[in-house]
Amino acid sequence: MNIHFIAIGGSAMHNLAIALHQKGYQITGSDDTIHEPSKSRLEKYGLLPEQFGWFPEKVNVTLDAVILGMHAKQDNPELIKAQELGVKIYSYPEFLYEQSKHKTRVVIGGSHGKTTITSMILHVLNYHDVKVDYMVGAQLEGFETMVHLTEENEFIVLEGDEYLSSPIDRRPKFHLYKPNIALISGIAWDHINVFPTFENYVEQFSIFTNSLTNGGIMVYNEEDSEVKKVVEASEHSIKKYPYRTPGYTIENGTTYIDTPDGAMPLEIFGKHNLQNLAGAKWICQHMGIDEEDFYEAIASFKGASKRLEKIAESSDTVVFKDFAHSPSKVKATTTAVKKQYANKTLLACLELHTYSSLNAEFLEEYEGTLSNADKAVVFYSPDAVKIKKLEEVTKDQIAKAFKREDLIIYTHPEDFKNFLFNENLKNTALLLMSSGNYGGLNFDEVKGLV
Structure with missing residues (x-):
């Protein structure tokens, strides 16, 4: 089968492209930007597009199907061409x-x-x-x-x-x-x-x-x-x-x-x-x-990547990275680490990064989610709020939503990083929760804190 991927660089999309390539299908794809690790993995299998961008000429009647990723927009020129030609279009789950x-x-x-x-x-x-x-x-x-x-x-x-x-x-x-x-x-x-x-x-x-x-x-x-x-x-x-x-x-x-x-x-x-x-x-x-x-x-299961993933440990300090961002996940993860390391100080850091978490009305869902942490920090980027075209969220709104008077709030990546790297982590369990990276935090450098 000849299959073309519109938005091949997505986490799920590039994996499906590789799987079908391994199955013997002929695969092509486009995307306007591709980040790591997708880029290297597509390159390894000869599936990385030569140029980034959308090229309607890649879509023609010789294709058996087009697979459309969520990253593409409804007015994507390759999608429009596929619709005009009557090429079968599938979503990823379809x-x-x-x-x-x-x-x-x-x-x-x-x-x-x-x-x-x-x-x-x-x-x-x-x-x-x-x-x-x-x-x-x-x-x-x-x-x-x-x-x-x-x-x-x-x-x-x-x-x-x-x-x-x-x-x-x-x-x-x-x-x-x-x-x-x-x-x-x-x-x-x-x-x-x-x-x-x-x-x-x-x-x-x-x-x-x-x-x-x-x-x-x-x-x-x-x-x-x-x-x-x-x-x-x-x-x-x-x-x-x-x-x-x-x-x-x-x-x-x-x-x-x-x-x-x-x-x-x-x-x-x-x-x-x-x-x-x-x-x-x-x-x-x-x-x-x-x-x-x-x-x-x-007994030998160590966990999925980025799900309560232990990234560093010494005799008196342990550091976890977790994908938690929704209220229920934040609460469950924070509670779990505190119970497991009851004799350590739990420093829980949360980045508000998703559309839901940066929505002023949804913020109240976070009430009490960090209550099991001995020290709690919330980081968010006002720029991310603007990019998502959301109403501005203030520090006061966040402090009020979490219902925690000693909550520490940062809005600039450098300020958050300075806090983290100057913190005494002796006898501490550090928990970094986010679906993002705190505005460019290098997690390899964080490992050096231990």
């Missing part, structure tokens, strides 16, 4: 469904935890040499790409994102996969630029639940009241399997999970991750991995 409609589709959904749960499942399957197709939103140890597609594998494991499919397809991605087996880890309002009310956001998970194939399996976190409500209210003919946080203890900075064979040490920690593990176990069992084999494999 194409993944086309590649997997004869397979058993396992889809992991939820406002938080979906990348980690998908990563846990793939780690366990890989440990036991079970070959599956997959798409996951983080780079995993032992896996070259974030997307893998074959003709022969029976299962495909998909991380089910609730964000929109493409500039011309406003359906949430996870509505398109029609799972045979699915999971919902949690529901906490996010993406307010496309789901303006909480009710509208929750509705997307009801639609997802009802999109399962008849007789399909839904694994769900019964400790999340919204998830429980959505799944248990569904009258769709599916089988429902609830899960909850397993028993665990923390000793000398190590978390032990209760298993039928006694307490077992884990590489990961935090109640939310133990909850994720319980969901992953159910899914693996439905895929043919028994409980004993699951525990054997999960």
Whole structure:
């Protein structure tokens, strides 16, 4: 097949391009800018466009399909050309469904935890040499790409994102996969630029639940009241399997999970991750991995990239980098680190970087999210607010929203960096939470603080 990618440089898009190239397809692509690591990885496979920009001449009738990324706009000249020529246009999730409609589709959904749960499942399957197709939103140890597609594998494991499919397809991605087996880890309002009310956001998970194939399996976190409500209210003919946080203890900075064979040490920690593990176990069992084999494999799981990722440690200091940015994730991550390192001072830093987090009306959702930190810092860039064309957010609004009188707030990258590099980190757990990089913070330099 000849396939052209419009906006090939995206995290998901470039991985799909590589996966299809490895499958033997002829791949071309365009983008107006491509950052690392996408750039180097596309270059390695000979897929990096010679020039950045949009070139309608790349789109012609010899193409079997065009895959359209979210980064492209509706007036993209290559998209317009494809529409004029009648070339088949797929969104990313639509194409993944086309590649997997004869397979058993396992889809992991939820406002938080979906990348980690998908990563846990793939780690366990890989440990036991079970070959599956997959798409996951983080780079995993032992896996070259974030997307893998074959003709022969029976299962495909998909991380089910609730964000929109493409500039011309406003359906949430996870509505398109029609799972045979699915999971919902949690529901906490996010993406307010496309789901303006909480009710509208929750509705997307009801639609997802009802999109399962008849007789399909839904694994769900019964400790999340919204998830429980959505799944248990569904009258769709599916089988429902609830899960909850397993028993665990923390000793000398190590978390032990209760298993039928006694307490077992884990590489990961935090109640939310133990909850994720319980969901992953159910899914693996439905895929043919028994409980004993699951525990054997999960003992060596170190976590997904940027998800509570330990980047530096010494005898008295530990530094974590985490993708947390939505209120529920910030609270869960902060709580987990404080519990794990109860004898250390927790310095929690949060960058408000996403559309939702920089929205003045949404800010109040952050109330109490940093309350478990001994010292809390919020960084945001007024420039990012302008770029997103949002109403100006003030320091006072942020201080009021978090309901924390001693909250430290920075708006300039250099000021935040100076604070961090002059801080005494003795007997400290430093937690850096963001989907950005604090205006250009070099994390390798941060490692040098320890």
